[in-house]
Amino acid sequence: MQEADIAIIGGGPGGYVCAIRAAQLGLRTIVIEKDRMGGECLNYGCIPSKALITAVKLYDKIRNAQKLGIKVTGVEVDMQIMQAWKKNVVETFVSGVEQLCKGYGAKIIKGEAELVAKDRIRVTNKDQVEEISTEKLVIATGSIPLELPFMRFDHRSIIDSRDSLELTEVPKRFLVVGGGAIGLEIASLYQKLGSQVTIVELTEQLLPGTDPEVVRIVQRNLERKGVKIYLKSKVVYAEKTPYSVKVTVQTPEGNVEVETDKILLSIGRRPNTDKLNLGQLGILTDQKGYILVNKQMSTSVEGVYAIGDVTGPPMLAHKASKQGIVAAEAAAGLPASADWKVIPDATFSEPEVANVGMTEATAQVKGFAAAKARFPFAALGRSLTAGETEGFVKLVYDQNTKLLLGAQIVGSSASDLISEVSLAIEMGASVEDLAMTIHPHPTLPEGIMEAAEIASGKPIHQLRIGQR
Amino acid sequence: MSYQVKLPDIGEGIAEGEIVKWLVKEGDSVKQDQPIVEVMTDKVNVQIPSPKNGIIRRILAQEGQMVKVGQAILEIDAEGQEQAEMQPPSQVTKEEISKKEEKQTVQENVIATPSVRRLARELSVDITKVKGSGPLGRITEQDVKAYAQQRTESATQMTETVTKEKEEEVEIYQLRGVRRNISEHLVKARNATVAVTHVDEADVTELVSLREALKGPAEKKGVKLTYLPIIMKALIPVLKEFPFVNASLDDEREAIVLKKYYNIGIATDTEQGLIVPVIKNVDKKDVFQIASELNNLAEKARNGALTLDEVKGSTFSITNPGTFGGLFATPMINWPDVAILGIYKISKRPVVKDGEIQIRDTTYLSLTFDHRVIDGAYAARFMSRLIEILQDPKRIMSEVL
Numbered sequence: 001m002q003e004a005d006i007a008i009i010g011g012g013p014g015g016y017v018c019a020i021r022a023a024q025l026g027l028r029t030i031v032i033e034k035d036r037m038g039g040e041c042l043n044y045g046c047i048p049s050k051a052l053i054t055a056v057k058l059y060d061k062i063r064n065a066q067k068l069g070i071k072v073t074g075v076e077v078d079m080q081i082m083q084a085w086k087k088n089v090v091e092t093f094v095s096g097v098e099q100l101c102k103g104y105g106a107k108i109i110k111g112e113a114e115l116v117a118k119d120r121i122r123v124t125n126k127d128q129v130e131e132i133s134t135e136k137l138v139i140a141t142g143s144i145p146l147e148l149p150f151m152r153f154d155h156r157s158i159i160d161s162r163d164s165l166e167l168t169e170v171p172k173r174f175l176v177v178g179g180g181a182i183g184l185e186i187a188s189l190y191q192k193l194g195s196q197v198t199i200v201e202l203t204e205q206l207l208p209g210t211d212p213e214v215v216r217i218v219q220r221n222l223e224r225k226g227v228k229i230y231l232k233s234k235v236v237y238a239e240k241t242p243y244s245v246k247v248t249v250q251t252p253e254g255n256v257e258v259e260t261d262k263i264l265l266s267i268g269r270r271p272n273t274d275k276l277n278l279g280q281l282g283i284l285t286d287q288k289g290y291i292l293v294n295k296q297m298s299t300s301v302e303g304v305y306a307i308g309d310v311t312g313p314p315m316l317a318h319k320a321s322k323q324g325i326v327a328a329e330a331a332a333g334l335p336a337s338a339d340w341k342v343i344p345d346a347t348f349s350e351p352e353v354a355n356v357g358m359t360e361a362t363a364q365v366k367g368f369a370a371a372k373a374r375f376p377f378a379a380l381g382r383s384l385t386a387g388e389t390e391g392f393v394k395l396v397y398d399q400n401t402k403l404l405l406g407a408q409i410v411g412s413s414a415s416d417l418i419s420e421v422s423l424a425i426e427m428g429a430s431v432e433d434l435a436m437t438i439h440p441h442p443t444l445p446e447g448i449m450e451a452a453e454i455a456s457g458k459p460i461h462q463l464r465i466g467q468r
Numbered sequence: 469m470s471y472q473v474k475l476p477d478i479g480e481g482i483a484e485g486e487i488v489k490w491l492v493k494e495g496d497s498v499k500q501d502q503p504i505v506e507v508m509t510d511k512v513n514v515q516i517p518s519p520k521n522g523i524i525r526r527i528l529a530q531e532g533q534m535v536k537v538g539q540a541i542l543e544i545d546a547e548g549q550e551q552a553e554m555q556p557p558s559q560v561t562k563e564e565i566s567k568k569e570e571k572q573t574v575q576e577n578v579i580a581t582p583s584v585r586r587l588a589r590e591l592s593v594d595i596t597k598v599k600g601s602g603p604l605g606r607i608t609e610q611d612v613k614a615y616a617q618q619r620t621e622s623a624t625q626m627t628e629t630v631t632k633e634k635e636e637e638v639e640i641y642q643l644r645g646v647r648r649n650i651s652e653h654l655v656k657a658r659n660a661t662v663a664v665t666h667v668d669e670a671d672v673t674e675l676v677s678l679r680e681a682l683k684g685p686a687e688k689k690g691v692k693l694t695y696l697p698i699i700m701k702a703l704i705p706v707l708k709e710f711p712f713v714n715a716s717l718d719d720e721r722e723a724i725v726l727k728k729y730y731n732i733g734i735a736t737d738t739e740q741g742l743i744v745p746v747i748k749n750v751d752k753k754d755v756f757q758i759a760s761e762l763n764n765l766a767e768k769a770r771n772g773a774l775t776l777d778e779v780k781g782s783t784f785s786i787t788n789p790g791t792f793g794g795l796f797a798t799p800m801i802n803w804p805d806v807a808i809l810g811i812y813k814i815s816k817r818p819v820v821k822d823g824e825i826q827i828r829d830t831t832y833l834s835l836t837f838d839h840r841v842i843d844g845a846y847a848a849r850f851m852s853r854l855i856e857i858l859q860d861p862k863r864i865m866s867e868v869l
Contacts, residue, residue, distance in 0.1 A: 284497055284523055284545075292523050292545050300497035300523045335589035340582070401604050403579070428579035428606050 002109070004030040006331050007121055007134035009113045009276075012039020014308030014320030015140035016097050019106040021328035029106040030132055032113045032123055037101070038094045040142055041317040044162040047093055049185055051086040052165060053348050056192045068387065077193060079168045086165070113141075115276045118304050136303050136331040139276065139283075139291060140324065143269035143309035151177075151238045151265060157245050158238075158263045161186065167262075171195050175247065175260040177235050178267035179206040184218065184349040186264055191227055192350075198228040198258055200235055200249050202267075207347065211359045214410040217391050218349050225350075230256065238263070271310045286312070295337045296330035297323050305331060319343050342406070344422045346415035351390050354418035357406025357425050360396050369399040373431070373455035377411045379462065380450070381442035388412035393447040395421070395431060397455050402430040413444050420448055431455035471520055472528075473542040475507065475535050482776070484536045485509040487529045488645050496524045504542065507535075508645050513772050522546040532644050580607040591616040646740040657803035660719075661838040665798040665810075666847045670854075671821070672814055673829045674861040675699075678868070682755070689756045696788060697758040699811060700732055701868045702857045704751045707784060710850040714783045716804040717841050724841055733782030733802050734762065736769045737792075743769045744802055746782045755868045786811065796832040806841045809854075810834035 006022045008015045011033030019031040036043050062075050101108055109132070111125030121132045145160045147153055155163050164186045170193045176183045179201030191197045199206070199222070205215050206229070223229060230251050237248040245263055249256045271289045278285060284292045284300040290312035297305045305327040308320030322340065329336035344356035363370035376392045377383035391411025397404050407421040424434055434452035439445050453459045475485060485507040492504045503515040504524075522544040529541040578595050580588070584607055588595040591612060598615045600607035643651060657663075679695060686693035707714040711726045718725055730751045733744040745765035747758060768774045785802040790813035799810050812832045819828040833855065837847050857863045 282497065294495050294523070294525050294545075296495070298495040300495065302495065335586075335592075337585075337589055339585050339589075403604060427581045428604070430604070 002030065002107075002130065002132045004028050004107075004132060004134040006030075006136040006138065006328070007032065007132055008138040008140055008324075009115075009121065010039060010140035010142055010308070011037040011097075011101075011108065012140060012142050012308060012320065013041045013317035014142075014324040015039065015138070016101060016106075016324075017321040018138050018140060018307060018324030018328045019101055020104050021325045022331065023101070023104040023106040025328060025332040025334070027136075027328075027332055030109055030134065031101060031106055032109050032111065032121065032132070034110070034112045036094055037097045037108060038090075040162075042093050042097065043090055044165065046317055048086050048090055048165045049161075049189075050348060051089045052082065053185065053189055055082050055085065056189055060192045077170070079170065083166070083168055112275070115278075115281060118281050118301050137305065138297075138324070138327050138331070139273070139299070139304065139306040139310055140308050140320070141272045141276065141310055142320075143315055144272045145265065146268045146270055147265060148177075148235070148267070151235065151263070153265065154240075157240060157261070158265060161264065161266055164262075164264050171261040173244070173260040173262075174198070175200070175245075175258060175263045177263060177265050178202075179208075179229070179231075180266060180268070181207065181345070181347040181349075183264065183266040184222075184347060186266070187222065187227060188348075188350040191222065191225055196226070197222075198230070198260065200230045200233050202232070202234050204232050206231075207349075207353060210353065210355060211361075211394070211408045213394070214353055214355075214408045217351065217410045218353060221350055221390065269309065269315060271312075273310055288312070295326075295339065297327040297338060298330065303331075314343060314345060316343060316345055340426065342422055342425050344418045346418060348415060351388070351411045352409075352414035354409045354414040355407070356418050356422045357404075358396055359406060359408060360394075363396050363398070363405050368405060370396060370405070371399040371455070372396050373451045375447050375451040375454060375462070377444075377447060380444065380447050382444050382446065383412070385442065386412065393417070393451045395434075395448070395451045395455055397431045402432055402456070404429050404431055404434065407448070409447075411444075411447075417444055417448065420445055470525055471522065471544045471546040472540040473504070473516075473519060473544060474540050475537050476516065477537050482509045482537065484534050485514070486645065486648065487531050487533050487535060487541065488513060489531060490527060491515070492518075492524050494524050494527055498522060498524060498544065508649065509776060513645075514776075516541075518544065520544055520546040578607065579604055580612075584609050584612055588612045593619075646738075646743065650741050653803070654800055657800050660803050661801050661806070662840050663798075663801050663836050664839045664844065664847075665834050665836040666844065666851055667796050667832055667834045668848075668851045668855060669830060670833050671819055671828050671830050671859050675858055675864065676814065676829045678861060678864055682868075686756055686759060689760075691756055691759040692763060693755070693759050694762075695811070695814070696734070696786070697755045697762060698864065698868055699809075699858070700747070700750050700758055700786065701755050702864055703732070703784070703786075703809070703854065704730055705867055706850060706854045706857065708751075709853060710846065712842050712846065713807045713835075713837070713850055715806050715841060716783075717806060717838065727783040729783060731781050731783045733785035733805070734765070735785065735787040735799075735802070735808075736766055738770045738772075740772065743774065743779065744782065744785060745769050745774055745778050746780065748781070785809070788812075790814070790831070796834050799834065799836050801836055801838060807835055807837040807847075810836065 005027040006029050008019050008031045011031050015031055016037055019029050023029040059077055062072055065072055109123055111123035114122045116122050118137060119134055123130045151158055153160050161182050174190045174195035174197045176187045176199045179199050184206060187197050187199050205212055206219055207215050230249055233249050233251040235247050236250045239246045244259050244261055246259050249258055282301050283304060286292060291299055291306040291310050293299055293306050293311050297307050299306050307323035307327050309315040323338060326336045326338045342357040346354040360370050360372045372394055374392050374394045378389040383389045394408045396406040404424050409417050431452045435449060435456045439449045450461055488506040488508045490505050492498055498504060498518040500521050501517045504518045505516050507514050507516055525543040525545045527542055529535045535541055580595060585595060587609060593612055593616050598607050598611050601611050602608055682693055707730060715724055715726045729749060731746050731748045732750050733746045736743050736745060747761050782802060782805055785805050785808045787799045787808055788811050789797055790811055796812050797810055799808050801808050814829050814831045816827050817830045818825050819830060835847050835851050
């Protein structure tokens with residue numbers, strides 16, 4: 001029997017961060033991981049996908065370098081080497097996480113965890129069974145992808161996001177079911193590698209919940225490159241043949257037959273809590289099975305915390321990490337609270353999309369004197385010199401107080417740009433604060449400053465005030 | 469789905485109450501109808517039940533805080549049917565939930581940096597109460613520290629003015645619950661009345677023998693008979709004869725309200741402090757009924773089980789400090805009554821009666837009255853009449869039975 005002050009089930013971006021902070025605070029910390037430290041994000045999600053996306057983006061740039069005066073011949077993709085490189089990136093990162101945990105004194109135990117009681121965990125690793133007694137417990141078991149009743153993952157022709165990052169051959173035809181963040185990233189990836197890509201999305205737009213003006217840029221880009229997009233559509237039938245899968249897509253214009261080599265199912269995820277006996281322990285969940293938590297990440301059972309995807313959407317690694325810190329500090333008796341104002345998100349589609357805070361529509365609903373200011377990258381020196389002029393920065397603010405409420409950015413490096421706005425919102429900045437801050441020239445963040453200048457009514461690089 | 473629990477309408481005319489004790493804490497799960505908080509209104513404790521099943525997300529009112537009816541005191545993450553009904557279709561959930569999250573945070577409209585917000589938590593400062601000195605009311609680190617400092621100073625100041633002692637040499641009791649209620653009520657009584665006390669002496673030898681005679685019949689009815697119910701009954705004809713004593717002064721209408729019903733408040737000592745339960749319609753009840761009600765109410769008062777109705781609506785009151793000793797006192801009027809009768813210890817004293825000194829049972833009686841309504845002469849005549857009845861065995865018998 002091992003004893004701990006705090007035991008964390010799941011070593012993903014929520015769990016391992018929680019473990020490190022708990023150990024830093026002097027708690028005897030055990031983190032239990034059934035697979036590999038770093039969880040979905042490091043091993044099968046964020047990190048490997050970004051490695052591949054970066055490699056493929058470089059391939060795309062090289063092929064299109066002629067107009068910049070670079071003559072290129074014989075460019076080829078070797079998927080084996082690319083996969084090996086990706087694997088190396090992941091390995092480096094995972095071993096780094098393990099070293100960090102150990103370095104701070106958090107103990108890693110490998111195996112599948114089962115909750116016997118709120119203070120007792122049974123860990124099974126192959127034939128070995130071990131029990132851990134703990135004072136505080138953190139559930140950080142993440143989420144698993146949803147399937148369709150008539151389309152189950154066979155991990156060969158019907159694949160999940162993990163499988164999609166392990167392919168060593170580029171499929172000729174690639175069908176993506178679900179046009180959310182994961183679906184779009186993988187669709188862009190295989191489009192650039194030469195697949196004939198089709199996207200089927202249930203709602204009326206890609207990236208549901210995102211500002212439609214932003215989505216329009218992404219959709220236009222995909223369609224220009226030959227990606228077929230069916231909106232307000234769903235796959236109603238799938239039949240495997242020896243060499244392909246034939247599906248029937250129900251669209252507003254009638255049924256369409258699509259034959260494809262691979263189908264990526266990215267229709268959403270559900271909490272991974274099946275083995276935790278939540279009901280028996282009195283840990284309350286909502287209708288969809290997400291664990292209910294308060295601002296200290298405490299569940300309905302004292303001493304039991306939950307963080308990350310198991311607490312519900314948005315399912316984001318960076319949210320899980322911050323929740324992990326709050327849970328560790330709360331468990332250690334510190335006055336921690338999940339009191340952030342905003343959680344930014346980033347999608348590595350082509351071009352990238354990043355959001356933080358409110359859209360103009362939500363700001364209106366909440367009763368702000370909502371206004372927006374938009375600055376196109378096409379008017380920005382750095383974008384022109386990089387040859388990436390697609391997209392814009394849009395700031396949402398309150399017309400009366402000039403207080404910054406949110407931002408939507410679509411374009412190259414949107415994922416890197418959003419953090420300046422996140423910081424500004426957390427600091428309670430007004431659009432004037434952004435406008436009056438000197439940004440180096442020529443750089444992409446100038447787009448944020450320019451949009452802020454428009455919002456302040458004093459634009460330099462625009463002839464007419466771009467507010468609508 | 470987050471649900472706000474508001475302070476419900478507890479009873480007639482109650483606009484606010486004091487949070488006495490939380491029976492749950494943040495993160496607890498509650499069942500519908502499970503008591504969640506004790507609220508005190510006008511000397512009565514009420515337990516408020518949870519309207520829903522769910523988890524306590526946030527407690528919005530601290531113990532000792534006064535809250536108004538309709539004010540939110542608690543947030544519950546409710547479970548069950550309603551939640552299911554209110555769940556948006558699956559595809560918009562992400563947006564809906566992120567909207568919900570923003571509502572809880574940005575909508576609080578506090579402009580403060582993350583580190584300032586943490587400082588506030590560390591100093592146990594409710595940041596929504598801090599007035600920001602920056603642009604748009606931005607709260608700075610200094611604002612939070614100043615707020616915390618001021619809070620300590622005002623607390624220290626209070627203890628200093630009350631005790632003028634070093635902190636280690638005193639024990640601090642926060643003015644809470646019954647004590648605070650008494651304090652507020654008495655300040656109101658003092659400010660709202662012009663109180664004068666009239667004292668007289670009564671020969672109650674006949675009253676003592678009457679009580680002895682009634683003890684047996686009372687016991688048969690299962691009640692313990694004290695002097696109080698007998699005096700209460702004897703009071704009724706006097707109150708009827710002197711209607712301005714059974715009255716109140718309505719400042720707003722600039723009118724004296726004479727009451728045709730006789731509800732007598734009885735000052736009762738309990739562990740938590742003074743409570744005044746009211747015996748309703750004393751004129752319509754016999755002495756045994758009153759005795760039994762008195763026992764009952766005193767018991768409830770000591771257990772903190774009185775309902776609001778049982779402490780409201782007095783038209784006149786009696787205080788009986790005699791059991792604790794002393795000659796006589798100058799009691800406070802139980803506002804909005806205009807007078808209170810004080811009855812004191814009955815002792816054997818030498819009295820000149822029929823030209824000779826006799827040993828008689830005597831007591832002092834006091835009437836403290838609002839001079840704006842009652843003049844001294846009127847009060848004296850009231851008291852003489854009461855004593856006349858208490859000294860006349862036949863009169864008492866006819867009034868009491």
